[in-house]
Amino acid sequence: MSKTSSTSRRPYRVGRAKTGLGLFATKLIRRGSFIVRYIGRMLPNRIADELDTKYLFEVNARWTVDGSSRKNVARYINHSCRPNAEADVKKRKILITAIRTIHPGDEITYNYGRDYFNAFIKDHGCRCASCHQKKLVLRSEQRKRNKRKGSKGRKRRKH
Numbered sequence: 001m002s003k004t005s006s007t008s009r010r011p012y013r014v015g016r017a018k019t020g021l022g023l024f025a026t027k028l029i030r031r032g033s034f035i036v037r038y039i040g041r042m043l044p045n046r047i048a049d050e051l052d053t054k055y056l057f058e059v060n061a062r063w064t065v066d067g068s069s070r071k072n073v074a075r076y077i078n079h080s081c082r083p084n085a086e087a088d089v090k091k092r093k094i095l096i097t098a099i100r101t102i103h104p105g106d107e108i109t110y111n112y113g114r115d116y117f118n119a120f121i122k123d124h125g126c127r128c129a130s131c132h133q134k135k136l137v138l139r140s141e142q143r144k145r146n147k148r149k150g151s152k153g154r155k156r157r158k159h
């Protein structure tokens with residue numbers, strides 16, 4: 001970390017999210033701009049496979065970054081199926097970049113990808129804002145259907 005980067009210049013902070021902690025924008029982050037680097041020990045994949053941590057980021061067929069250190073602020077970024085940021089690998093560096101304009105107070109998210117989703121999210125259901133919204137819509141449709149069913153049951157009998 002260079003001396004010139006002070007805490008106040010960072011456009012984000014760690015805060016409470018629905019699923020634990022999350023990373024939130026404190027300033028307007030424009031689409032396409034760099035947000036933060038996902039940092040950690042660089043490990044060969046076969047070593048990383050043995051580790052019991054969720055904070056692993058595979059950068060290529062040989063190397064994985066172990067991002068479990070608390071210094072790695074990017075580890076607080078939660079998964080979303082409709083994210084506002086993405087993680088790009090450039091020369092083994094993992095860069096989190098905004099793919100939409102992110103407003104102060106918005107939670108910063110990126111899509112963790114299919115492998116992670118299937119391993120850690122699928123079983124208990126995704127709790128990202130987009131899936132949460134979908135669930136609410138489904139539930140209200142279900143309720144409407146049940147109501148209709150109920151009224152049908154109470155239909156007047158023919159004389």
Ligand SMILES: [Zn+2]
Pocket residue numbers: 080081082126127128129130131132
């Ligand atoms: Zn989701």
